[in-house]
Amino acid sequence: MGQLLNQRYQFIQSLGSEAMGQTVLVGDTQQSGYPRCVVKQLRLPSQPTKAVEVSLAIFEKKAEALKTLGSHPQIPKILDYFAENQSFYLVEEFISGRSLSQDIIPGHPFPEERVVELLVEVLEVLNFVHSREIIHRGIKPSNLIHRQSDDHIVITGFGIFREISTQILRSQGEEMDKPPHDTTVYIPPEQAIGKAQFNSDLYALGMIGIQALTGYSAEDLTQFDPAAEKKADEGSWETNLKIHPRLLAILKKMVHPDYQQRYQSATDVLVDLQQWETAQGALVSNGHQEEGVNGSVPVMTATPVAVKESDGQESEVESVVNKNGASALPKPPPPPKINQPPTSSDSAPAASSTPSFPLKWVGVAVLGIGVLVGLIIALGVPQRVLRGQSLQQAREQVLKGDYQAAIATYSRLIDQHPDSAEAYYQRAMVHRTLGQNQRAIDDLTTVIQLGGSNLDEAYYQRGNLRYLIGDRPGAIADYNAALEQNPNMAKVHVNRGLVHADQGNEPQALADYNQAIVLDPSLAAAYLNRCLTRSNLDDHEGAILDCNQAINLRPTHPLAYQNRGLVYRRTGDLLGALKDYNIAIELDPDDPDPYYNRGLVRRDLGDQRGAIADFTTALELNPDHVVAYYDRGMLHLTMGEREQAIADFQESAQRCLDVGRLGCYEDAKYQLEQLGRPTP
Structure with missing residues (x-):
């Protein structure tokens, strides 16, 4: 994908691949700000057949149907679809955030209330999806994204590609590769044989709820799969699990292996969960x-x-x-209204609607x-x-x-x-x-x-x-x-480490990041921050390992590439640093810092004009980036552009003074004195 797709979409990086295609992150070159999108590719057989033509017609119809889902704020918008180079492409909105798979950590079960919150939020979206006659077919933690802007769950990964890929391969006498073993736990029996129902999505969500509640890994949970054959002594996921009986009953019904005995709609589950919440709300303590x-x-x-x-x-x-x-x-x-009895014992009973039971x-x-x-x-x-x-x-x-x-x-x-x-x-x-x-x-x-x-x-x-x-x-x-x-809050150690690092206490920051990783080995922020702290402590090899791990955990995280680029520059690997800053800019073109840091690398490589252009972009995005004025002024001075240099040094001196950064103020003042100009 070296060229523009559809003369429009610029490849940034791969997000995953399967036998019939891949998923990539791209930039839309025809939109202001170069917004990121996700492109899913479906490779077509080199020899088209009638079955392939039918499948493509179905694909276009389903792509149009998916477009209607984009009106829901928790479903990515389908932006485009097109055929090119023996492939069919679907372009959808990129959701910045983290997947639920990063939150569900083996051995760290969620409280009941958080599991119910999760179920309710996803069920409300599934209710909308199913009302449009669409089955998701791919509900799993990695497809549930906590959107960075508001933390609401966005459902991604609709299974349209796998469904059509299966049809095409079967028409050619082939079979799709089996899904990874740790994802089969979310696939109910009827979907595994190609007969997905609307409540197949409820089964998958129920298994996610069980995984979050029990603290089992997806791999471990496969041995408790309610649809799998089990020996009598193997136990069940609910063994020794102490939760509210009503919630237990809801989850068991969600994951019933027989779809006819499962919940039939998302609304049915929501009603029962609402009753559970009401029962919880009515509990009284002391x-x-x-x-x-x-x-x-x-x-x-x-x-x-x-x-x-x-x-x-x-x-x-x-x-x-x-x-x-x-x-x-x-x-x-x-x-109830009560009829008055006769006042006299001699009176006969009145003919009325008085209850026949004793008063x-x-x-x-x-x-x-x-x-x-x-x-x-x-x-x-x-x-x-x-x-x-x-x-x-x-x-x-x-x-x-x-x-x-x-x-x-x-x-x-x-x-x-x-x-x-x-x-x-x-x-x-x-x-x-x-x-x-x-x-x-x-x-x-x-x-x-x-x-x-x-x-x-x-x-x-x-x-x-x-x-x-x-x-x-x-x-x-x-x-x-x-x-x-x-004491087990890993995120607190990360943020306390950040403050220690800001105060120049790198050893204490390192201790906090180390503890955060012990508590949560999947927390990308801990590796990302430890990367920079290790580099500040001259452990550049360890820093690179940490940045690599942060990128493995969050491949689209621009800060991970920025930090690794910083370490590469410190170790003299300028080309490696340049590559990482390019990726960071592609991932977040509105952040001034990667432009500034790339400008330093370009300056070191002798590309003075390129460096000035980067410093200028950084200042356009953040006019208070005081160091960028100084560094751009030094480049103008080196190139004999005296007046431009003076203007930058004056701006740097004034802004440094305004924010109380006396060090950079003195540097700019010195340069102005050498040039015979007054300091602001």
């Missing part, structure tokens, strides 16, 4: 239910901090949206209803239900992007229930989304003062916000407090 931040376990997303030549590290600052909420409980029936039982019934109503009021169930409804309303407003309305809903809830830690926590996350960091910090401080069983998350999020506003000692204190609450 007379009330604590609505702390553990109402559900938030799902995380990382927002990287740009890499710089001196201090680039990745921060895993996270965005949390709680998806909890309760359904309204049915109102108690009104007391004393009527009194007991009325008393029982009164007691029930009293208990419900005393236990505060209606209030908890109303709180749950308000939280659900705010969640829906966040999903729609109506953040101000969500804040208003949370604020009303807080006015009515000032002890609702959950409302403070969620309002803090919305404030942070809007860049209102101090307000978010204030809300999280209230959460911590109110207490709760999930204080580790509250401290962690406040630490992230304190880091963002430049309060590094405060961030360290919060990260320490989070680890006191829960």
Whole structure:
């Protein structure tokens, strides 16, 4: 794919391949900003047959059907499809984020609430997909992407290619390669023989829920596959698993090997899960239910901090949206109307609708209803239900992007229930989304003062916000407090390491990254940051290994290529550095730092004009990139372009002074003095 596909799409890198084609990341050269897209290729036989023609007609029809799904915000848009060079191509929107497979770590089971959140979010999307008469056919963790911008799950990897590839190969008397063994656990029996049903997707999602809940790897879970033949002594995935019986029943029905006895629709599962959530919301402990931040376990997303030549590290600052909420409980029936008995013992019974059972039982019934109503009021169930409804309303407003309305809903809830830690926590996350960091910090401080069983998350999020506003000692204190609450939070070690590195304490940063990797060997941010710290400590070989591992875990992560490019430049491998910065720019053309760093490499290679062009692009993207002014000024000076050099040094001196960077101010001042010009 060295040439432009369809005279438009520029190859960036391969994302995977199969017998009938491959999936690649490309840039759209006809769109402003060179946006990234995913292109899926279906190779066609060199000798077209009638079956191939029919399959292609089906493909075009299904590609058009997939286009209609793009109206859903949690499904990638189909941008284009075309035939070229004996292949058929499907172009879809690129989703920046991390896959669920990076969150599901063997030996680290999810809490019930987080599993239910996951199931509900995916089921809501599947309900939409199935309503358009489309079966996904490829639900598995790697196809569920936590979108970086808002952390919502986006469903990718619709199985249209594999379905049509199978048809083409069978028409030629061949068979498709078997899927990897660790993905077969998500494929129900009917789909394995080519007869997928709509509830085949529910089976796959149920197996993901079981995997997340049990902490089993996909490989281990295959031995408990409900559709597989098992010996009597092999046990089951539910053995020794202590979860709510209703949730257990839901999962077992989702993964029933007989699709006729499985749930028939996503709506059916959602109804049962809603009942489970209602039952959970009505639980009372010591007379009330604590609505702390553990109402559900938030799902995380990382927002990287740009890499710089001196201090680039990745921060895993996270965005949390709680998806909890309760359904309204049915109102108690009104007391029955009771006919008055005769006042005289001599009177004959009146012909009326008076119940035939003794009056004393009527009194007991009325008393029982009164007691029930009293208990419900005393236990505060209606209030908890109303709180749950308000939280659900705010969640829906966040999903729609109506953040101000969500804040208003949370604020009303807080006015009515000032002890609702959950409302403070969620309002803090919305404030942070809007860049209102101090307000978010204030809300999280209230959460911590109110207490709760999930204080580790509250401290962690406040630490992230304190880091963002430049309060590094405060961030360290919060990260320490989070680890006191829960020493197994790998992400806290990563972010505390980042702050230590910012403060120049590289050995302590290294210790934090090491511990993060021990706790979570699949956490790309830990390897990425340790790469730079090792390089700063002159362990360049170890740094390259770490950057390689970060790229293996997240192949489309531009910061991994930037950090590796930095290490290559430090070791004198300028061509290797140039290649990595090129990839970083292709992956994120709006980040000024890879342009600046590539400019340094081009300068070192003697390409002065190329270096000036890169420094200029970096400054267009970030006019406050003070070092770029200085380095561009030095190049102008070297090339005899005196006035341009003076202008750059003056700009550098002024901006360095404005932000309190006295070192670069003195450097620029010195150059201006040598040129006989005043310093700003």
